[in-house]
Amino acid sequence: MDKLTISRRAKSACEILEDATLAARFPFDNVATLVDFGPNSISTSASSYSILSSGHSLQAIKFNGSNSYFQASGFTQFSINSQPFSISLWIQPESRSGTLVHISTLSTGLGLWCLSLIGFASNGTLVAQIYNGTTVLSVMASTLIPLSSLFWTHIVQTWSSTNGLRLYIDNVLVASLPSATTFSASGITPNYATLASSLLGSGSCLAGAINATSPFTGGIDDFKIYSRELSATDVCTLYIS
Template identity: 55%
Template sequence: MHNGTPTGSPSLVFVQGYVGQAISFAANSSQVVTTSYIPLANTSFSVDAWIYPTGLTNILHQSICGICPAKVNDQCLHMTLRHTGSYYSLYFGLYGDDVNSNTAVLANNWEHAAFVFEATTRTLFIYRNGILLATGATSSVLKVTSGSFQIGNLPYLESTFNTFQGYIDELSVSGRVKSACEILEQATLAARFSFDGSSPLVDLGPNTVSSLASNYSLVSGRTLQAISFMGTSSSFFQASGFLALGIANQPFSISLWVQPQLLAGTIMHVSTNSSGTGFCAPFIGFASNGSLIVQLMTNTSYAAISYSSLSLTDFTHIVQTWSSTNGLRLYINNVLVGSIAATTYQTVSSWINYVTLGSCLNGCVSCSAVPGNQVLPGSFAGAIDDFRVYSREVTASDVCTLFAYS
C-alpha cells in the first residue's frame, strides 16, 4: 500500500473525476502528491491513469507521474505530456531512453493513458484510450532504487515548472506487463454487471460504478443469474457515473441479454437525474407494436432501428453501437440486423449520468417527447443478464466474442 501525501502551494483540491473524484493540479504551482518508493527497478511494470488537461502551457513537460530523484540516464522514470512542436503528446522515458507518442492530446477531454515497460526486451509502450501509439527500445532497465513516486509534478525533471495542468484520476501502478487487450478493456469498458454471485449488483468493470436496485428478483440467466423486473415503476436497476454516455459524439456500445415477459416497456433509460428526468432519453425499449427499438438522440431528433422478432422464451443478445463513422447499429445474436446513418450523438455536457434498466421512472413522459422517439414509455417485465457499457464502438469480432462467451 502506497498512500499519497499532497504538498505544495496552493493546496490541492478534488473535483469530479472520470470515476468519483479526481485531484486537480495547476501548472504554475509546486503542487505534488508523493508516495514512498515503489520498487520498479530491474523489472517490468505498467502505469495507467485517466487525465483531463485543462490547459497546455508549460514550456516542455506537464508531468503525470514518475520516480526522478535526479536527471541521470535510466534513473529518472517520467511519464508526461511533452511539448512537441505545435502540440503536447504522451511521453515516456527512463531518461536518455525515451519514447514520444507524437500524437496530439487535446485540452478539456478525458484520456486514458497507459505506460508499459517490458524488462526482458527492454521495450517501452504508450497507449492512449486503449490504442497502442508508440513503442521504443531502451539500452537498460530502470535502475533507480530510491526516491519518492510523485504524481502531478517531477521537480527534478526540469528547472522550470512542469506541474500538470488539469485533473488526474484512477492512477494505478502494477509490477507486471499489462496486455493490449487488458488495457483496451480498462480504457473502454465503462461498466459490467453480470448479476451473479452473492453481490449481484457489483460492477465487475474497472471503474466500480455505483448501483442500486428496487423490487427485483434473481432468476436463472443466460449464464448463472439474471436480474428480473416486475413491470412496475418501482421495479428497476440503476447505475450512476456513466461518463461514457455523457460526452457528445463519443462512440459507445451497449451489450446485454434480454428475456422479456411482454414486448413492452423501457429496457434502458439514460438521464442526468436519478429520478430519470433532466436531460434524458430511452435508449432501448419496445414500440407500440411490440418491436424492439434501439435509438439515440441526434442534434434534432431520434435515430432509431427496429427489430420485430424478439423471443419471449429464450434470452436474446442485443448489442447497440454508435460512432460518427458507422452510425447506429443493432446486432441480434451476433448478426447485424440494422444500421442507420447518424453522424451525431446528442447528450448533455455532464460528468454524471444515470443508467436505469427496467423503467423510465419519472422521465417516461418528458423524456419521450423529442421528435422521432419510437419507444413507448413504461416499465419492463422480464430478465436482463450481463449488461455492459463501452466508451467505444465494439467491432463485429467483439460482438462475436460477447455472444459466444458472455
C-alpha cells in the same frame, strides 16, 4: 489518480483496450447482485427486483413490472457530444414492451437530457435510438424476440460518427442507420443509466419510437457499457463468451 492496479503479467492489446473502454459491467450474480465488476466501481441502486437462479451466465436480475428497476450513476461518455459508445446485455423478456436502457441527468429518469436508448416499440419490435440534437433517430429489428424461459437473447447497440447507429441481436446486425453520424449528449455529469424502466411517471423525455412509459418485465443479465464502438468481432466475442 484513482483505481490503481498492478498486473503480474504483460496484458494483451485486447485486454488493455477492454480495461480502457469498459465503463461498467454488471453480471447480476447472486454473490454481489448490484456490484459493478468494471474498472470504475460505479454506484448502483435497485427496487422491487428478484434473482433468477439460471441466467445466461450463472444468475440474473429479474424485473417484475411497476416500480422495478436497476440504476447506475456515472457514465461521462453520455455527457460528451459525438463520443462513441456501445451497450451490451442479455434479456429474457416475459413481454415485448417497455424500456430496457434509459439515460438521464437525474436519478428520477428526468432532467435537462433524458432518452431511452434501447426498448420496445408499441408493436413489440426492439428499438435502438440516439438523439442528434434535432430529432430522435431510431432503428428497429425486423423480427420479434422470443418469449420463453428457455432462451436468452443478446442485444448490442453501438454508435460512432464513422458508422452511425447499429443494432445487433444474437450476433447478427439486424438494423443500422449509417447517416446517424451526430450524437447530441447531455453535457452534464453524472448521467444515470436505468434498466427496465424510464421512471418517468408523469414527466416526459425525448421519446422516439420506444414506448418509454411502460416498464420491462423479465430477466436481464451481463449488462455492459463501453466508451467506444464495438466492432462486429467484439460483438461476436461477447455473444459466444
